[in-house]
Amino acid sequence: MRLGAGQLAALAAVCREGSFDQAALVLGVTPSAISQRVKQLEEQLGAVLVIRASPCVPTAVGEALFRHAVHVELLERDLLREIDVTPREDAQSPVGLAIAVNADSLATWVLAALRSVAIDRHVRIEISVDDQDFTAQWLQSGRVLGVVTTAERAIQGCRVEPLGVMRYVATARPSFVRRWLGRGFTRAAAVDAPSLAYDRRDKMCGQFVVERFGGETPELHAHLLPSPHAYLEACLSGLGWGMNPDSLITRALQRGRLVDLAPGCTLDVPLYWQSWAIASRSIESLGAALVSGARAALARRRGR
Amino acid sequence: MRLGAGQLAALAAVCREGSFDQAALVLGVTPSAISQRVKQLEEQLGAVLVIRASPCVPTAVGEALFRHAVHVELLERDLLREIDVTPREDAQSPVGLAIAVNADSLATWVLAALRSVAIDRHVRIEISVDDQDFTAQWLQSGRVLGVVTTAERAIQGCRVEPLGVMRYVATARPSFVRRWLGRGFTRAAAVDAPSLAYDRRDKMCGQFVVERFGGETPELHAHLLPSPHAYLEACLSGLGWGMNPDSLITRALQRGRLVDLAPGCTLDVPLYWQSWAIASRSIESLGAALVSGARAALARRRGR
DNA sequence: CAAGCCGCATTAGAAAATCTTATGCGTACG
């Protein structure tokens, strides 16, 4: 049995791109070639690998092969770096290290942490923003090889390392405080005042109310701002009160443009780095960079 | 850059077999094909991979590629097992799991330990007898992916696990004892009596004399018997006294065919399992089997 | 609802990669 490099590359491209045509584009061949490669692989193995749909999704077997393909790609990249040999022809590998990161981490510490890996090791980093629900799936399928996530439990075949906690501070614009919280940041006032949320599932303000005042999780009327910076902007402009990552607002607090609504009380969200448990220098250095970057930027672990 | 599966297979076969022609035989192609594949690989990478000699040896770069090839082979094997899919055409992979084992372990506990892996997982095991001097090299070059060895320090890129100690007992035939050690097993008598050794480098009898009586390592006149069973046979037939693994001689001791020259005093040699630090189920199950087999068969760790 | 586009499959022939056959050359060995 021999799995051809071309066949695996085609499968991987299809899984990554979601369509045969796009995969063909990426690999610089005609769609027909992709179709034939995949078909041949399927015939050799006697199993369907990709469900033809929009977008194409790998079957269970296809997923295993995709993972394998990515794995081998990584090994090859490491190998070529190790033997310091400039291969003939075209430049470096077209495929970067794909990871998923939760939005707030991306907005705060991740880029700084990855700078050195990206530059020193000349790897292309491909960051996706981590939609909590999909990261496990993406990790398993091989679409990404690591995620920064709040999920603690390890996914099958992955290793997980704690990164520290992201500390969220309840903040609002001073004028907003005067307008809505003039009689203090009480439970009633907090629930009454307009709040901010990242999206419909973001319950952080509610959690904070519980954390601060106890009781049931309240129903809040929140503006939805699906970007950390938009969220912050909204907060700065007095649209509502919200939970901002501490590192994002130190200056605004210092300058008095934001007020800490409940000094000393924060919401701490632990973060973890989950990555494939394979022996790859690329992954390891990526993980090391993230861990050390997080150590510098995040608070030490504490309960949620 | 794409390393073709065929090219890597050719390189690996050459490294394993030591000659292009033999590699061709193994892969079922003509020597010319091997030559062309290797050459092409060399041209793509811009480096010599194999030094043409008898036997052929890989260069440093070639070695890295060989390792990579073996690594990918292993991954592929694991993958094919994982996706429970019977590939079309020819039977299972021609390449087994190659390990090196020291002779006494092979003679005593290793086979029993490996039985289950070999049978349950349908892998072919290729055991080489571990010439202490070469195992490190073999491990590094990828010729074997793991060794049972007395060397404790980990080889670059390998993980090491303690297996327990092999306990050697000083033994001789009763008639031999009467003839040479009639006045007790003293240092003088031990040095004077003919002893047994595995090969020219085997100093175990000398070490035992030091262990028992102290002083300098003596010069011994030893018969050389480069096989554990021949060694034992020689001991049983009264050719000399020698250090035998305890598990090999319990019955002979019980039946009075051998005498323990220094009851309570043994030479304990710690053993270690060193294997590639890669994520491969094959390697892991092999290691697990060896560790548990050793736990059952060997004594717990103790000083040498 | 029809036209157009997207996306994959299939076919046939072109192009490329890979193999075999045949040959040469150097070295080791009897």
Place this chain on the structure above:
DNA sequence: CGTACGCATAAGATTTTCTAATGCGGCTTG
């Protein structure tokens, strides 16, 4: 010396893999 071994190379055959062209189903759009 002659022979066997072992690798390189050239040339032609074979196989693989690609492109180009076409078809078909589903979805969007005017």
